[in-house]
Amino acid sequence: MNNAPNSYSRTRKRLMAAVASLAVVGTVGAGMLATGTAPVLADAVRVEATQMPSFADVVEHVSPAVVSVKVKAKIQPTADDGSDDQNGFDNLPDNPQLRRFFKEFRGFGDQGGQQFGMRPFNHRNHGNGEPRPVAQGSGFFISEDGYLVTNNHVVSEGSDFTVVTNDGKELDAKLIGTDPRTDLAVLKVDGGGNKFTYVDFADDSKVRIGDWVVAVGNPFGLGGTVTAGIVSARGRDIGAGPYDDFIQIDASVNRGNSGGPTFNLNGQVIGINTAIFSPSGGSVGIAFDIPASTAKQVVQDLMKSGSVQRGWLGVEIQPVTSD
Known part of the structure; x- marks a missing residue:
């Protein structure tokens, strides 16, 4: 119941x-x-993976220190066939290999072959004796009072120099000194009391093959451009002379990057873009930098006296002025 x-x-x-x-x-x-x-039954696909490092913070801090360098010269008439006389080789040692390197890698002569990251403009006189464009490259400030570094081959034929900052300001610059053997030059701009953002050289002995690097410069006259890659090799000998000890990188470097800096991820300069190997004239991922350790000593001498003392070679490079 x-x-x-x-x-x-x-x-x-x-x-x-x-x-x-x-x-x-x-x-x-x-x-x-x-x-x-x-009704929604599931979330969209999302892969949780290790993310690649961003270079944005480095670029944001270093870009104001990188400039474009415009060069003009009072030039002499050239031959009717358009050939140049010495192509700016007067200051080079009488070394056929070195002259061939500057002609092919540095882009002073032939239009083909291996190319350097900067090619001068056509050296033709327009008849009025006024300064005409001959080159444009890159550079970077190394002091807040306006000293900056670039390549010797960018400025070697110039008499007037203009620096274009990251924010578009154009400033007249004075050539303090050059060192053709290492392809380095120092310019100085008068900021009218303003202080410039500047960068420092790294200890390149700590640079390892495979390290990330960032190159900043003025390729093809486009203005501030950033590329990234890795250190591909060290101690490269490309037949450039007694200081043939380049850092090879695979960051894209082209004409106009000459004299521009290559940074580590701490925003320090590990090297200065000076040459590329390229059958086509554009970047193929093989670029060469002057090591920071070499550049630092040469730049200090140029800032101090406009020349480089090399007692062990018995050679002194004479000061170069814009007069």
Whole structure:
């Protein structure tokens, strides 16, 4: 007799559960009819993987220190066939390999072959004796009072120099000194009391093959441009002379990057872009930098006296002025 109430209770619970299930189904169905969309069943695919490092912070801090360098010269008429006389080789030692390197890698002569990251403009006199564009490259400030570094081959034929900062300001610059043997030069701009953002040289003895690097410069005259890559090799000998000890990088470097800096991820300069190897004239991922250790000593001498003392070679490079 006691089983009847329990049986009734169980039956009642089953009926209530069934009614509740129908109510839920009815609610979902009504929602589908009202909105015309199906319920979201799963999230979109998202892969949680290790992200590549961003160079944005480095670029943001160093870009104001990198400039474009425009060079003009009072030039002499050239031959009717368009050939240049010495192509700016007067200051080079009488070394056929070195002259060939400057001609091919530095882009002074032939239009083909291996190319350097900067090619001078056409050296033609327009007849009025006014300074004409001959080159444009890159550079970077190394002091807040306006000293900056670039390549010797960028400025070697110039008499007037203009520096274009990252924010578009154009400033006249004075040539302090050059060192053709290492292809380095120092310019100075007068900021009128303003202080410039500047960068420092790294200890390149700590640079390892495979390290990330960032190159900043003025390729093809486009203005501030950033490329990234790695250190591909060290101690490269490309037949450039007694200081043939280049850092090879695979960051894209082109004409106009001459004299521009290559940075590590701490925003320090590990090298200065000076040459590329390219059958086509554009970047193929083989660029060469003057190591920071070489550049630092040469630049200090140029800033101090406009010349480089090399007692162990018995050679002194004479100061070069813009007069």
